[in-house]
Amino acid sequence: MGRDFRRLFAGTAISALGSEISELALPLLAILTFQATAEQVGLLRAAQFLPFLLLTLYAGVLVDRVRRRPLMVAADLGRFVVIGAVPLLGWAGMGMEPLYLLVFLAGAGTVVHQLADQAYLPTLVSRDQLLPANGRIAAAQSGAELSGQGIGGLLVAWLTAPFAVAVDALTYLVSAIAVAGIRTPEPRPVRRDGTRLRQEVFEGIRYLAGSRLLRPLVGEAATYNIAYQVFSIALLLWLARDLRLSPVVIGVVLSLAAVGALGGALAGAKISARYGFGPTMLVTMAIGNSAPLLLFAAPDRGAGVAVLVGAVFLVIGFGTALANVHNRSLRQSAVPDEIQGRVTAAYRLVSWGTLPLGSLAGGYLAASLGAYEALLAGAVGLAAATLWVAVSPIPRLREAPAHV
Template sequence: MSSSDLLTKAEEVPGLWRNRDFRKLWGGQTVSLLGSRVTELALPLTAIVLLDASPAQLGLLNAAQYLPVLCVTLLAGVIADRARRRPLLIGANLGRAAVLTLVPLLAWTQGLSIGALCVIAFVTGVLTAQFDVAYQAYLPALVPKEQLVEGNSKLQASRSVAETAGQGLGGALIQWLTAPVAILVDCLGYLVAAAALLRIRTPEVRPVRAARTSVRKDVAEGLRVTLRSRLLRVIMFHASWYNLLWDVVLVVFPLYGIRVLGLGPAGLGGVVAAGSIGALGGSLAAGRLGARLGVGRAMVFGMAVASAATLLLPLAPGPGATGIAVLVAGYVLNGFGIAVFNIHSITLRQATVPGHLIGRVSATFRFVTWAVIPAGGLLGGLLATVFGPRTALLVTGVGLGVGAVVFVLSRTAKQS
């Protein structure tokens, strides 16, 4: 089914507000995402406040959270294509709730250590990797193809709200309850999400395998299908380029904001939070943009806006009202554009990849596009050291802009 067919039929089908099972999935995931933002803040604060963690130990804790993406994502795709996805989602939520409960228990019994936190972070990351892959593969079984854009838009909106409100909620809960106890809020969110998934009544058919194959062959098939499709290959490699350079921004911008522009921590946090507000706007506008431009053109438009917006960051004149307005505009437009790109990119995979392969294709995308992130951090440190933060951001913005031009000229929009 082409993207134009999807959008035409979407206008003829009642909205997902009337789909009870989707509302259960959406509501549970929204609560879970809010809790996850609390834990993102509470885990390092637990290490700092209770264990007096050193910078090296905090780096180790961060690595433990990230490593599962590289270690288990491709295997998670195989599992998602061999089993029903809803039980995987329920199991991942229950598992994360159980594992994170260990943090307050160990804190109360004086058994908490940096090593224990790293193990908990790693296991939670493994379960999250499985959840994220199975989650994208499950949505097409729950909603019609012509409503995938709407479904992904609503889910992206929840993620944007969680990004904006979750850190503030986390800070208040940690101040009030202490970091280990605040993690129990995340556990409760996972239990709510699991209960919502248990109440879904839409039947799910187990993926059909043509023949029993090894894990290695299944992983290879997912890679082969992704790389042989010109459309999927171009989208994946451009998303990787974006992630590589956006991580440069994540590393350099705090230095730029604090040391060059003289923003305080509160001002810096407010500017960064504007990106989530832009992402919320992008998630709300994605459906209309897709209807007007087509899914492919909307995706390319989103990436062009997100990339061009980064060029505003090094143009900020200082910490005054004008400088902050320029920075906020850059982050809002970036958040808007990348939300539009992500929604339509995911929708295209869900609509065009056969059901028995979508788990592995989604895992391949996640693996490749995230594998470049550590290199982006190193590149950011190098550029800031050699050229200074402002020039490093300018070089990065130009790099993102060049990548966007290549993406626009790749005929991806016409293919999709």
């Protein structure tokens, strides 16, 4: 893997660092600065992920129609501007409504960037290098998560949430500079004369629906994302509002997921080579998805809560990161390059398009049932998501197949 892969690797890691800072800083900004209710925190998350529902299919067509590197740079610069405007709301004492809009626009940039990023990687590495390359990228993201949530908690505690979000904005600028430095020639996109936009939009959906391996992946992802939004919103409210843990403690505890994820991502290729692609994916997915069930044993108060939550996130990080490396590698190897963007878009539409629903459900359940009860409901949903893959052909795979 050459210098240009390292540039993409650096851009991904830096962007992930900012996103992790923002993942904690934005809801804490709403809770601590704007005095947001549980429903408003759910609406904020819904605004962040609504672009995945509304824009993903059209963004996939865009990714397949134009060169992907300039598109990634433009998306990074757009997020730099939009997220950079968020702290101004806190400093100006404005309400939640403008925050919803800015978060929505940032989410639109994320949709385009992530689709282009995943479709672009096969341009820089050969298909037999996808698993180790994705492992390195996942390790970089895990390292960012390891420091990002902890740094986010420290910045919120020491310098306020608006300043933490301002740091996040700068990371997108640095990511844009790193990706702009890639010099590997990118193949010209395949022109599809006479093909209507609507036909191209639905081509990715047809391919996804017709694949016996991709269907269970997208079913698992959709179920997981709904449940995780319920779980994460309720968890944050439970820790910050009910248990009154400090932002620093919350950030450190949640960042333990990245410790496990770093190990899982780095070990992915070796474990898969020994035990097989499919079995490794299923077992690690089951471990990561079922770990939140341990919170049924959470004590009411005291340091034991933080220790247990930290242990849960450590296990989540290991299992989920290793499973996701295999998930992403399978999708990249099984899909022809000329429709990577559209198939990834269809996958994201179904899987990430459920995030606004999960966010709204998380806010509603936390308000109506209580934060702890809502997070337990989310934990059950996370464990159930594994069933999609367990009953599919995926566990029988020894390696990732090509173009199924």
